[in-house]
Amino acid sequence: MADDTEKLWWIDREGLQKLIDYLAKQGHDIVGPRIDQGAIVYDSIRRVDELPRGWTDDSQPGVYRLQPRSDQEHFGFNVGPHSWKKYLFPPLTEVMRSRRTSDGWTMQAPDVESPRYAFLGVRACELAAIAVQDQVFVNGQTQDPLYQLRRSQLFIIAVNCTQAAATCFCTSMGTGPECEKGFDLALTEIENGFLLAIGSEAGRKAADAIPKRIALSDESQSGQQRRHRAREQITRKLDTDGIRDRLLARLDHPHWDDVASRCLSCANCTLVCPTCFCHSVDEVHHLTDDEIVRNRRWDSCFNVDFSHVAGGSVRDTTRARYRQWLTHKLATWIDQFGTSGCVGCGRCIAWCPVGIDLTQEVATLCGGNAP
Amino acid sequence: MTKRKPKVAVVKFASCDGCQLTLLDAEDELLLLAESLHIAHFAEASSRLEPGPYDVTLVEGSITTHEDRERLLRLRGESRYLVTIGACATAGGVQALRNFADHDDFLRAVYAHPEYIHSLATSTPIADHVKVDFELRGCPIDKHQLIEVILSLIAGHRPRTSSECVCQPCKRRGTVCVVVAQGKACLGPVTQAGCGSICPAYDRGCYGCFGPSRDPNVRAWSDGILDGKSDPGHLANLLSNFNVAAPAFAQESQRLWQITGRIPEQLPGKVTDGR
Known part of the structure; x- marks a missing residue:
């Protein structure tokens, strides 16, 4: 060989x-x-x-x-x-x-x-x-x-x-x-x-x-x-140098509100993403009430229900959900799995119905000093 | 849970009957359902109509006359759970187009003797008049969701109907996005799922039959689609369908109509009061 x-x-x-x-x-x-x-x-x-x-x-x-x-x-x-x-x-x-x-x-x-x-x-x-x-x-x-x-x-x-x-x-x-x-x-x-x-x-x-x-x-x-x-x-760039710390230092950046005003929270970015793995488990019971099937299906952090716990949803605004997605993908994923969750394929950019571009959002969020 | 079969009524107001027909269309499940339910009042299926009280009342249609409003109030008093089925009952239906125009104009245009017609100037959802325990969306409703709702009520838990938008079942079934790949106007990103995302799979944009998704950003939707050079009148038409009076759709369609200058009407109070 x-x-x-x-x-x-x-x-x-x-x-x-x-x-x-x-x-x-x-x-x-x-x-x-x-x-x-x-x-x-x-x-x-x-x-x-x-x-x-x-x-x-x-x-x-x-x-x-x-x-x-x-x-x-x-x-x-x-x-x-x-x-x-x-x-x-x-x-x-x-x-x-x-x-x-x-x-x-x-x-x-x-x-x-x-x-x-x-x-x-x-x-x-x-x-x-x-x-x-x-x-x-x-x-x-x-x-x-x-x-x-x-x-x-x-x-x-x-x-x-x-x-x-x-x-x-x-x-x-x-x-x-x-x-x-x-x-x-x-x-x-x-x-x-x-x-x-x-x-x-x-x-x-x-x-x-x-x-x-x-x-x-x-x-x-x-x-x-x-x-x-x-x-x-390839002309598009994402500055990954120290990206984990830079993003996590900007959790209160006003630009998250700007993204939220454009984001539809439709979950397309996560479903076309080749690494997003979030799913939910549902139980479907049969009419005769003697059989229950438990199914796993693709879900998304952009769904309000996805973070629903006793008392309500943890991330009940688009701002919170977009921030969760972006910071997980590019920052806390590294803590969790040892690598970035992003591979640079660009699907989330192309298949966002309103064309939100994570490379641009990161550049805006991380440009300058943390607020 | 006692073994007594829950007593069910199916009642209609202003509507086309399509949603209650969904119950009859549940052919494979109907016999099993009939074993676990006592269908006491269902005029579409049987002329034997039993009086209330009912454990579950499925309500189709919107309120468009004084008489219907009175009938609904009585019905609520006779029902343990009241569940609305379909876009008419949950949002006023396509007949709520009248809410945005002059009701008398419509009467004169349609009827030879409008003086015989005593209808309300608006078509309003059931929840505007009485407490609703669960709202099932759709024009028409989805049979599987209806069965889930009925079974859940029998079992005593909240129905598991997803609040996600149409894009998600689209992606799960492998449908290519018609907005991105074809530049079509599609209400999918702001419409609640439940239909199985049928239209995009047949190369058409979503018509919004299931109404606004949870917390929809309809303004960003139309801004995004208009950026792709769609006609604002076309988008306004798309929003002015079965769920025309659903607040999230109504607000944006009125804004878009104003851009076109074709219908410069003021919003009726019902729509802007943030119901």
């Missing part, structure tokens, strides 16, 4: 199809980018020609548009409305079922079963996001069995960005744009095909099963230039 991981291989479009076929034969459900509902979303994929070839996305604060490219690239876009968390941490999961029997109530956890996923097209910021959620669901004090199973069976084909969106700021968060770790295979799209790097033993086995050759030096160079181009295109 050591030898292979050093090498850079070249495959063509057919090779990529062979890779998909191999993974399918190994029992994987392949999910990757495809066009649906006017956007590039993640969904099941079996053929290379289902990829958004010849399309790109333009992301601005509060605006996302699909646009045709002048070329026929397969991965010539950045990140869209979906993130991989919908597979690893599904929006709705049954966690327990209780049944009334003649001996009283019985409680039963569902059998943990799952498709074996293979993700195609995971960007560097998204690899970082998966690593952040690993900290939350697997590496902490408690382990989530469903996440753990899905994660352990996961095969990741990463894709290096060769361009950047106006909303990207992975360079500020130290998460990209190059894919460095956390993948089985990594692709860089070049003019005549894809450069292929191997990142794991499972990746090596998959690479062995498909036709490939060593990349020529001008091919490697082209890949390097393209990855460099993505880095050059």
